[in-house]
Amino acid sequence: MIAELGLAALWxxxxxxxxxxxxxxxxxxDGAAELAALARPAAIIQGLLAAFSFLMLLILxxxxxxxxxxxxxxxxxxKPMIFKLxxxxxxxxxxxxxxxxxxxxxxxxxxAVERRLPERTMMATLGAQAFVGLxxxxxxxxxxxxxxxxxxxxxxxxGLNPLLQDIGLVFHPPTLYVGYVGLSVAFSFAVGALLxxxxxxxxxxxxxxxxxxxxxxxxxxxxxxxxxxxxELGWGGWWFWDPVxxxxxMPWLAATAxxxxxxxxxxxxxxxxWTIMLGVVAFSMSMVGTFLVRSGILTSVxxxxxxxxRGTFILILLSIYIGGALLLFGLRAGTVAEGERFSVTSRxxxxxxxxxxxxxxxxxxxxxxxxxxxxxxxxxxxSVGPPYFNPVGAIFVVPMLIVMAVGPLLRWRQDSxxxxxxxxxxxxxxxxAVLFLVMLTSDIGILPLLGLSLSFGLAIxxxxxxxxxxxxxxPLATWGMVxxxxxxxxxxxxxxxxxxxxxETLAAVEIxxxxxxxxxxxxxxxxxxxxxxxxxxxxxxxxxSYDGGKPREIxxxxxxxxxxxxxxxxxxxxxxxxxxxxAVIGREAGDGRWQLRLWWKxxxxxxxxxxxxxxxxxxxxxIGRLLNDLxxxxxxxxxxxxxxxxx
Amino acid sequence: xxxxxKAKHQRLVLxxxxxxxxxxxxxxxxxxxRNQASYFYVPTQMAEDPPAPGQAVRLGGxxxxxSLKTMSxxxxxxxxxxxxxxxxxxxxxxxxxxxxxEGSGVVxxxxxxxxxxxxxxxxxxxxxxxxxxxxxxxxxxxxxxxxVAETEAGA
Amino acid sequence: MKRWTLWVPLALFVSFCALAAYQxxxxxxxxxxxxxxxxxxxxxxxxxAVADRPALSSADFRDGKPRLFNIFASWCIPCxxxxxxxxxxxRRGADIVSxxxxxxxxxxxxxxxxxxxxxxxxxxxxxxxxxxxxxSSGVPETFVIDxxxxxxxxxxxxxxxxxxPVLLEKLEEARR
Numbered sequence: 001m002i003a004e005l006g007l008a009a010l011w012x013x014x015x016x017x018x019x020x021x022x023x024x025x026x027x028x029x030d031g032a033a034e035l036a037a038l039a040r041p042a043a044i045i046q047g048l049l050a051a052f053s054f055l056m057l058l059i060l061x062x063x064x065x066x067x068x069x070x071x072x073x074x075x076x077x078x079k080p081m082i083f084k085l086x087x088x089x090x091x092x093x094x095x096x097x098x099x100x101x102x103x104x105x106x107x108x109x110x111x112a113v114e115r116r117l118p119e120r121t122m123m124a125t126l127g128a129q130a131f132v133g134l135x136x137x138x139x140x141x142x143x144x145x146x147x148x149x150x151x152x153x154x155x156x157x158x159g160l161n162p163l164l165q166d167i168g169l170v171f172h173p174p175t176l177y178v179g180y181v182g183l184s185v186a187f188s189f190a191v192g193a194l195l196x197x198x199x200x201x202x203x204x205x206x207x208x209x210x211x212x213x214x215x216x217x218x219x220x221x222x223x224x225x226x227x228x229x230x231x232e233l234g235w236g237g238w239w240f241w242d243p244v245x246x247x248x249x250m251p252w253l254a255a256t257a258x259x260x261x262x263x264x265x266x267x268x269x270x271x272x273x274w275t276i277m278l279g280v281v282a283f284s285m286s287m288v289g290t291f292l293v294r295s296g297i298l299t300s301v302x303x304x305x306x307x308x309x310r311g312t313f314i315l316i317l318l319s320i321y322i323g324g325a326l327l328l329f330g331l332r333a334g335t336v337a338e339g340e341r342f343s344v345t346s347r348x349x350x351x352x353x354x355x356x357x358x359x360x361x362x363x364x365x366x367x368x369x370x371x372x373x374x375x376x377x378x379x380x381x382x383s384v385g386p387p388y389f390n391p392v393g394a395i396f397v398v399p400m401l402i403v404m405a406v407g408p409l410l411r412w413r414q415d416s417x418x419x420x421x422x423x424x425x426x427x428x429x430x431x432x433a434v435l436f437l438v439m440l441t442s443d444i445g446i447l448p449l450l451g452l453s454l455s456f457g458l459a460i461x462x463x464x465x466x467x468x469x470x471x472x473x474x475p476l477a478t479w480g481m482v483x484x485x486x487x488x489x490x491x492x493x494x495x496x497x498x499x500x501x502x503x504e505t506l507a508a509v510e511i512x513x514x515x516x517x518x519x520x521x522x523x524x525x526x527x528x529x530x531x532x533x534x535x536x537x538x539x540x541x542x543x544x545s546y547d548g549g550k551p552r553e554i555x556x557x558x559x560x561x562x563x564x565x566x567x568x569x570x571x572x573x574x575x576x577x578x579x580x581x582x583a584v585i586g587r588e589a590g591d592g593r594w595q596l597r598l599w600w601k602x603x604x605x606x607x608x609x610x611x612x613x614x615x616x617x618x619x620x621x622x623i624g625r626l627l628n629d630l631x632x633x634x635x636x637x638x639x640x641x642x643x644x645x646x647x
Numbered sequence: 648x649x650x651x652x653k654a655k656h657q658r659l660v661l662x663x664x665x666x667x668x669x670x671x672x673x674x675x676x677x678x679x680x681r682n683q684a685s686y687f688y689v690p691t692q693m694a695e696d697p698p699a700p701g702q703a704v705r706l707g708g709x710x711x712x713x714s715l716k717t718m719s720x721x722x723x724x725x726x727x728x729x730x731x732x733x734x735x736x737x738x739x740x741x742x743x744x745x746x747x748x749e750g751s752g753v754v755x756x757x758x759x760x761x762x763x764x765x766x767x768x769x770x771x772x773x774x775x776x777x778x779x780x781x782x783x784x785x786x787x788x789x790x791x792x793x794x795v796a797e798t799e800a801g802a
Numbered sequence: 803m804k805r806w807t808l809w810v811p812l813a814l815f816v817s818f819c820a821l822a823a824y825q826x827x828x829x830x831x832x833x834x835x836x837x838x839x840x841x842x843x844x845x846x847x848x849x850x851a852v853a854d855r856p857a858l859s860s861a862d863f864r865d866g867k868p869r870l871f872n873i874f875a876s877w878c879i880p881c882x883x884x885x886x887x888x889x890x891x892x893r894r895g896a897d898i899v900s901x902x903x904x905x906x907x908x909x910x911x912x913x914x915x916x917x918x919x920x921x922x923x924x925x926x927x928x929x930x931x932x933x934x935x936x937x938s939s940g941v942p943e944t945f946v947i948d949x950x951x952x953x954x955x956x957x958x959x960x961x962x963x964x965x966x967p968v969l970l971e972k973l974e975e976a977r978r
Binding site: 361380381508585593 | 680686742
């Protein structure tokens with residue numbers, strides 16, 4: 001019954017999306033006011049229905065209803081409840097339902113709260129949102145129905161990939177999805193604005209909180225995903241340039257560029273066509289990434305079920321939406337009036353420069369991700385990894401970081417370098433001082449060296465915009481920017497330290513013996529069997545002490561899951577303020593010794609703390625913008641009330 | 648210094664700079680991809696046309712039965728990867744991936760050293776229910792038959 | 803801004819679509835056909851997977867009688883889906899033996915009690931040795947083995963109703 005309810009709600013939601021599309025389209029003509037009035041309620045009800053449908057799926061998973069195919073394929077009665085629930089979106093069908101739910105809820109939210117835009121643009125936006133939604137409803141209902149029943153209930157579920165049975169992954173996919181799909185709002189706004197030729201600062205102001213919101217979730221999602229890969233895969237790395245990771249990074253890069261160009265449009269009415277294009281590109285990157293991962297045309301360590309038929313379906317959707325939007329862009333962007341001018345030494349110019357850099361980095365990541373596809377067309381198999389991404393990316397990241405340090409100090413429209421000479425000199429001095437200090441004291445690679453020194457310069461420069469301002473009067477959005485830029489510096493410092501100063505030991509250790517890694521001494525005191533609800537494991541007991549200090553115990557495991565059968569390594573971590581010890585236990589070497597792999601990673605945690613700071617900066621900026629809007633709205637309505645009273 | 652330029656010129660300059668940067672990025676990426684992408688080899692290819700020592704490549708094939716040995720340090724292992732015609736010696740130091748056994752398919756990432764031993768930094772080996780390293784499907788029928796025959800003989 | 807630059811994104815996207823479409827149309831068989839067809843079974847002797855069926859060894863195949871060799875596991879959903887078809891095959895005279903892949907005896911017994919037991923012998927292949935040995939890369943798979951123990955035919959994936967006659971025919975061919 002529950003499955004049928006969920007399916008019915010999904011069909012109804014699809015019907016409402018169709019209604020919303022028609023209403024939005026008719027509203028573009030005069031004299032269709034009744035129909036246009038339907039668009040907003042349709043969007044809201046559609047959102048509620050989609051959410052209801054997703055709730056039904058969660059209930060099915062919570063109950064482990066094995067008569068539903070999706071549950072039988074992806075869940076197991078022995079799984080802890082939280083993983084039963086996360087199993088609902090740890091698979092293709094469920095995650096597509098989550099996708100459409102988030103998209104419908106976002107549409108409902110703009111329909112409910114967004115009143116700044118001209119009504120016609122708003123209707124076009126809602127229509128575009130419904131148009132995109134319809135395609136995904138069709139995809140879900142015709143080719144990936146999550147509520148399909150089995151002819152005969154299964155005996156037991158097939159479980160969930162044990163790698164995915166991890167608390168990090170409970171929150172990771174929904175967070176990323178909110179980010180990906182939140183960008184659909186920017187896409188719809190861009191299409192709506194192109195259709196009605198209303199590319200104005202108001203448009204940018206209306207779009208900005210949505211982009212900011214999606215961007216916060218993307219930032220958190222990428223940060224969490226990176227930490228998950230770090231401690232779950234047991235390889236000691238935190239970023240693998242895997243297609244799945246790239247698929248989340250590309251929308252983030254586009255959204256970051258969009259965020260900044262929307263600021264220019266909002267404040268200065270410049271960069272109109274560019275902002276529109278980024279609005280289209282950001283969501284396109286979400287869809288392309290999902291397509292690449294889901295169609296199986298790129299393989300990945302995180303691969304989902306491969307199905308060429310679904311791939312074809314998504315490709316058709318992609319070509320309609322992205323192709324259509326870019327066609328519209330080609331036709332209309334030329335007729336959007338040109339914006340304001342600005343000088344080369346101005347904040348706009350710095351933002352434009354970094355927009356170009358971000359786009360270049362996006363292009364590089366996209367090319368690297370697609371390159372195996374290109375060569376495969378010529379029957380050559382390659383894989384592209386860090387040796388490509390790191391140096392080529394750095395060529396654009398380094399100038400971007402430098403301009404990022406300087407940009408916020410500049411004034412809009414026109415400024416002089418002389419005015420900001422002092423802060424620039426301070427930041428540059430810090431950078432160069434660290435550069436020479438590190439060069440003299442240690443021998444590290446060029447990229448970590450640059451990263452390390454730039455992180456200091458950027459950290460100092462990120463606080464410079466506060467100089468000479470009354471801190472209590474400073475808008476929240478400015479605090480947000482300071483915090484996000486500082487977060488980039490923190491994260492960069494973590495990355496540079498990890499790659500420059502990590503130490504690794506690989507040893508076969510007898511019980512009672514010990515190994516050294518960096519300042520740590522690690523003694524293996526015992527290896528014992530242990531068991532969980534759906535796995536058994538060999539657990540090593542390690543006594544570790546930092547620099548001869550008090551020893552403490554950690555227990556890395558090598559786990560054996562039994563449904564489906566699979567082994568995983570569970571790393572054990574010791575976190576200190578200045579870094580992390582990372583321990584993995586392997587097999588017995590055959591002579592009573594056990595393989596241990598140990599890393600000492602100084603300041604590695606700063607990578608993710610930096611990510612959190614960046615997201616918090618986004619939250620501050622978002623709150624600041626929303627408070628501003630509320631203030632403006634209440635002023636406006638008070639004004640309107642006064643006018644009414646006078647009339 | 649460009650504050651005095653005409654609006655039109657300023658736009659043109661911006662567009663040109665953006666295009667130059669993006670095209671530069673594209674060219675840079677293209678050349679880097681050619682040099683940095685790691686190519687996939689089966690043992691026969693590696694024997695006929697070996698990659699330059701030190702170049703990062705990937706080697707795929709079957710782990711030959713009876714060839715897996717653990718060195719006395721307890722962490723370095725050596726084994727032979729074969730495709731039926733040729734075998735390549737592989738050395739790997741580290742924790743073996745789950746489900747890595749003799750007779751299973753493996754993709755090793757690493758470099759060839761001067762002596763012709765493939766030094767692997769990473770092994771991707773999985774032979775669970777539904778997975779065969781994708782590249783292994785590319786071996787010719789003949790090679791696959793040989794692999795199986797050989798692993799049988801070794802068993 | 804130059805007009806033509808506005809079309810650059812669309813052009814890039816179209817080339818991406820062309821590439822992706824080309825990749826999608828390239829046949830990508832997910833199945834890995836066994837290279838063992840036409841060859842004798844490898845030698846093996848497995849313990850019995852359940853109490854009420856005898857164990858399985860490669861010698862059992864060399865009695866002159868062709869049979870179906872099914873690879874299954876209790877944790878595999880398609881295996882449950884193919885159970886009625888296996889039962890149909892048994893009723894039409896096929897002798898079916900099997901190995902349970904990485905399974906527990908109690909799970910196998912429960913599975914068979916629930917979905918039926920068409921097997922005359924069941925071996926426990928706890929390390930997938932036999933499965934790998936005969937060139938199977940997944941569950942379920944079904945092989946036709948002739949009376950000399952030579953692998954004649956491989957069916958990958960669950961047996962649908964339409965596959966039943968095909969398997970019977972292959973079995974008949976193996977008899978000759």
